[in-house]
Amino acid sequence: MEVCFVGFDSTMEIGLRGPTNLFGHPTDQLLSDLDMELSQWDAESAKSSVRKIAFGHFPLSFSAPADSGKSLKDVFLKHSLSAYLCGHLHTRFGKNLKRHHTLLSGKYYQFNVHEGLSDVGNESCSKNAEPIKEFWEWEMGDWRKSRAMRIIAIDSGHVSFLDTDFKFGSRDVIILPTFPLDSRFMQRISYSRDYKCQTMKISSYESIRALVFSRKVIVSVSVKIYDSMPGSLSLVLDQVMMKHNGNGTRGDMYVSPWNWRAFSDSSPDRYWLQIEAIDISGSSSFSQIRPFSVNGLTSRVNWRWKEFFVWVANGLICITLFCGLSFQFFSHCFSFHKLFLGVRRIITLTRKLVQVSLEVTL
Structure with a gap:
């Protein structure tokens, strides 16, 4: 398994700040340049699987198109990135600023995390079938103010992550399940085809896997699976996980074989997974409980108003700047001093608009 990380800087070089x-x-x-860098790995992907991950500062909704009209999203869809990691807004508007992009999703804004997600189940298993163009955009918190950190793992082609913060000090134990994936924020449309057509190795499905990072000695790790069909979470699996030696990671990998076919279901959020680790002092630590779908279905997630406001504010700011600058240009095109004062007024009004909108939201 090859992994390609590509970083870039899309800030302006000169001009008005x-x-x-x-x-x-x-x-x-x-x-x-970005397209060329990502294309260099296409030859490698013919020999073995390659996962491509890009990272930059600005989210796509806050990234303008180039002079030709081409955008970052066009490049990322062309190469079907596993994920694009970004910041800028960080966690100021919530911790759920994640978007799944396809050819059908909105260009600048979406009404939910999975807008444009096509129905799965009708994928062709033909070798000549056109691969699905998609990628995840995962905005992340910052270390300076939020003391937030993200851990990313790539396990048999499955990309997963865990966000954790250290506002209240360091943590003794951090648990990152690497398979099965969270069906809300990590599942790709192509995973449904992989399950149906068995394009991925069956061995990648045959065990539950998790990374455990601990400052203390871990004496036992167990996996718990809950069934939400009765209307409440009912424990249906509770078994010990074994430490896998020589995994080559900084954390310890724990695995547990399971009858994965028994958990295949038409609902993407019927079954929920949680990992428990007990250290030498007897203290228990738990991973965040999350839904999963072994057959690659995606659980849809709607934004709360605070998170949706990001895309509304983006549109309001663009409209305000465009209208304001146009008016000031035509009104004061012969007076640079007045033009400068006009731009300052626009900046002030824009900031007040965002501030008032935030107060209404909060």
């Missing part, structure tokens, strides 16, 4: 530095400004040259 605030408030335009609120947005990323990728150039055609940057998009061309």
Whole structure:
């Protein structure tokens, strides 16, 4: 398994800063370089599986298209990235600023995490079938203010992550389940085809796996699976996980064989997974409980108003800047001093607009 990490900077080089530095400004040259860098791994993907991950500062909704009209999203869809990691807004508008992108999803805004997600189940198993163009956009918190950290794991082609913060000090135990994946924020449309057509190795399905990072000696790790069909979480599996030696990671990998076919279901959030680790002092630590779908179905998630407001504010700011600058240009095109004062007024009004909107939201 090969992994390609590509980072880039889409900030403006010269010119007016605030408030335009609120947005990323990728150039055609940057998009061309990014495309070329990602294309270098296409030859490797023919020999073995390659996972491509890009990272930058600005989310796509705050990134302008280049002069040619081409955007970062076009490049990422072309290469079907596993994920694009970004920041900028961080956790100011909630911890759920994640988006799954396809050719059908909104260009600048979406009404939910999975907008444009096509119905799965009708995928062709033909070798000549066109691969699905998709990628995840995972915005993450910052270390400076939020003391947030993200751990990413790639396990047999499955990309997973865990967000944790250290606002109240360090943690003795951190648990990251690597398979099965969270059906809300990590599942790809292509996973449904992989399950149906068995394009991935069956061995990757045959065990539950988790990474455990601990400052203390871990004496036991167990996996618990709950069934939500009765209307409440009912424990249906509770078994010990064994430590896998020589996994080559900083954390310890724990595995547990299971009858994965028994958990295949038409609902993407019927079954829920949680990992428990007990250290030498007898203290128990738990992973975040999360839904999973072994047959690759995606559990849809709707944004709360605070998270949806990000895309509304983005549109309001763009409209305000465009209308304001146009008016000031035509009204004061012969007076640079008045034009400068006009731009300052627009910046002030824009900031007040965002501040008032935030107060209404909060």
